[in-house]
Amino acid sequence: MRLTFLGTGTSHGIPVIGCACAVCKSENQKNKRTRASVWIESGTASIVIDTATEFRLQAVREGINKVDCVFLTHSHADHIHGIDDLRPLSRYKPIPVYGNPVTISDVKKRFSYINNDAGGGGGKPRLEFYEIKDIELTVQAEPADCNPGHGSSTNTENKIIIRPVKIKHGKVDILGYRVGNLAYLTDCSFIPPESFEALEGVEILIIDALRYKPHPTHFSVDQALEMIEKTGCREAWLTHMCHNIEHEALEKELPFHVRPAWDGLKINF
Ligand SMILES: [Zn+2]
Numbered sequence: 187m188r189l190t191f192l193g194t195g196t197s198h199g200i201p202v203i204g205c206a207c208a209v210c211k212s213e214n215q216k217n218k219r220t221r222a223s224v225w226i227e228s229g230t231a232s233i234v235i236d237t238a239t240e241f242r243l244q245a246v247r248e249g250i251n252k253v254d255c256v257f258l259t260h261s262h263a264d265h266i267h268g269i270d271d272l273r274p275l276s277r278y279k280p281i282p283v284y285g286n287p288v289t290i291s292d293v294k295k296r297f298s299y300i301n302n303d304a305g306g307g308g309g310k311p312r313l314e315f316y317e318i319k320d321i322e323l324t325v326q327a328e329p330a331d332c333n334p335g336h337g338s339s340t341n342t343e344n345k346i347i348i349r350p351v352k353i354k355h356g357k358v359d360i361l362g363y364r365v366g367n368l369a370y371l372t373d374c375s376f377i378p379p380e381s382f383e384a385l386e387g388v389e390i391l392i393i394d395a396l397r398y399k400p401h402p403t404h405f406s407v408d409q410a411l412e413m414i415e416k417t418g419c420r421e422a423w424l425t426h427m428c429h430n431i432e433h434e435a436l437e438k439e440l441p442f443h444v445r446p447a448w449d450g451l452k453i454n455f
Pocket residue numbers: 196197222262264265373426
C-alpha cells in the first residue's frame with residue numbers, strides 16, 4: 187500500500203495570508219503546507235482521508251483519477267471544504283463518505299445542496315453519506331470495506347481495510363484511522379486509553395504536531411513525541427504543522443525515527 191501526504195499544514199495553510207515570518211517567506215518547498223489530508227492506495231483501490239480546502243490542487247498535483255471512498259476525521263473547515271471538488275471523480279459512480287455521526291450531520295448541513303434535489307443548475311458531487319455508528323466501540327469496530335465493488339474478492343491487493351480510532355480534538359470526539367500497520371491521527375490532543383488498544387502493533391504513526399508550545403486542541407511537538415514513544419512505532423511522521431515550525435530546523439531536533447512530513451511525501455507500508 188502507498189500513502190501520499192496531500193497536505194501537512196494547519197487550518198490556515200502555510201504561508202499564512204499576510205504573514206511575513208521566516209517560514210511563510212521560506213523558499214523551501216517543504217515549508218509550503220496545504221491543509222492536512224492523505225491519499226491511500228492499494229492496487230486499484232483508492233481512498234482519501236479528509237477533503238481539505240485545497241483538495242482540487244492536491245488531486246491534480248498527485249494525479250488522483252479515482253476515489254472509491256472518503257473518510258472524514260471531523261468537520262472543521264480545513265478538513266472538509268474541498269468536498270465539492272469530488273465532482274469530476276463522482277461522475278460515473280457516487281462516492282461513499284464516512285465519518286462519525288456528528289461529522290456527517292455537520293457536513294450535510296454545511297453542504298445541504300449536495301443531497302438537495304431542488305435543482306437550480308450547476309453541477310454538484312454525487313456523494314452518499316454514512317455514519318460510522320460504533321464510535322463508542324472503536325476497538326471492536328467492524329472494519330469498513332471501502333472497495334464495495336470487490337466486496338467478496340479475496341484479492342487483498344485491491345482492498346483497503348480501514349478502522350476508525352477514537353481520539354480527542356480538545357473537547358470534541360473525532361476519528362483517526364488505522365490501515366494495516368499505519369495509523370493517521372491528525373487534529374489530536376488526547377488519545378483515550380482504549381484507543382491505544384486499537385493502535386497496538388502500529389509500525390508507522392502519522393500524528394498531529396501543531397507547534398512547539400502546547401495548544402488546547404492539538405498536540406505540541408513534545409506531546410507528539412510522547413505519544414510516538416507510547417505506541418512503540420518504528421517510524422513516525424508529524425503533520426498539521428503551523429508556521430512556527432521550520433522544516434529543516436525541526437528535522438534536526440527529532441529522534442532518527444521521527445520526521446516532519448511534507449506535501450507530496452509518499453510512504454509505502
Ligand atoms: Zn485541522
